[in-house]
Amino acid sequence: SVTDIAEGIVEAVKAGAYILSMSLGSSSDSSVLRDASNWAYQQGAIQVVAAGNSGDGNPSTDNVNYPARYPWVIAVAAVDSNGNTPSWSSDGPEVDVAAPGVNILSTYPNKQYAYLSGTSMATPHVTGVVAVIEAIRYAAGKSWLGFDAIYKVLTSTAYDLGSPGFDVYTGYGLVDAYSAVRYALSLP
Numbered sequence: 001s002v003t004d005i006a007e008g009i010v011e012a013v014k015a016g017a018y019i020l021s022m023s024l025g026s027s028s029d030s031s032v033l034r035d036a037s038n039w040a041y042q043q044g045a046i047q048v049v050a051a052g053n054s055g056d057g058n059p060s061t062d063n064v065n066y067p068a069r070y071p072w073v074i075a076v077a078a079v080d081s082n083g084n085t086p087s088w089s090s091d092g093p094e095v096d097v098a099a100p101g102v103n104i105l106s107t108y109p110n111k112q113y114a115y116l117s118g119t120s121m122a123t124p125h126v127t128g129v130v131a132v133i134e135a136i137r138y139a140a141g142k143s144w145l146g147f148d149a150i151y152k153v154l155t156s157t158a159y160d161l162g163s164p165g166f167d168v169y170t171g172y173g174l175v176d177a178y179s180a181v182r183y184a185l186s187l188p
C-alpha cells in the first residue's frame with residue numbers, strides 16, 4: 001500500500017540510505033507519500049523514481065506517476081537499445097532523464113533471470129550512476145553531492161534524444177555515466 005511505501009522511504013533514510021531506487025508508482029497522489037518523499041529530500045536523500053508505464057504517445061497529456069511527479073525526485077523514462085521511446089513509457093514535463101528499459105536482463109523470483117521491460121528497469125541504471133558519482137567523489141575526498149547538484153549533473157550531461165533539448169518523452173536525454181562522473185568530479 002502507499003502507506004507501506006511511505007514508511008519504507010522514511011525507514012530507509014533513518015537507517016542511513018541516502019540513495020533510493022524506486023521502481024514503483026501510482027497514478028494518484030497521496031499526502032502520506034508526498035510528505036514522506038519530501039521529508040526524505042529534506043534529509044538530503046536522492047530519490048530516483050520510475051516515471052511509469054502509462055505512456056499514451058500524446059505529449060500534451062501528463063502520464064507520469066507519483067512519486068516520480070514530485071519535483072524533488074529524479075523521474076526516469078525508458079528507451080530501447082536504439083534510443084527510441086517505447087509507447088508505454090510515461091511522458092510528461094516531470095520526466096528528467098531516460099535510461100535503458102527494454103529487454104533488460106533482470107533478476108527474477110525462484111533463482112531465475114528474465115528479460116524485462118519497463119521504467120522499473122530503466123530506473124536502477126540511473127540510481128547506479130548516482131551511487132558511482134557519490135562513491136568516486138568520496139574516494140577523491142570530496143563531499144556528498146545533494147539532490148540539487150546531482151540533478152544538475154545528470155541532466156546537463158545527459159545525451160540528448162528525440163526532439164532537440166528537453167522533451168516530455170526522454171527529459172534531458174539518456175543518462176551518461178562517464179560524462180556525469182567526470183562533471184561531478186570537477187565540482188568542489
Ligand SMILES: [Ca+2]
Pocket residue numbers: 055056057058059060061062063091092
Ligand atoms: Ca501523454
Ligand SMILES: [Ca+2]
Pocket residue numbers: 160161162163164165166167170171172173
Ligand atoms: Ca530531447
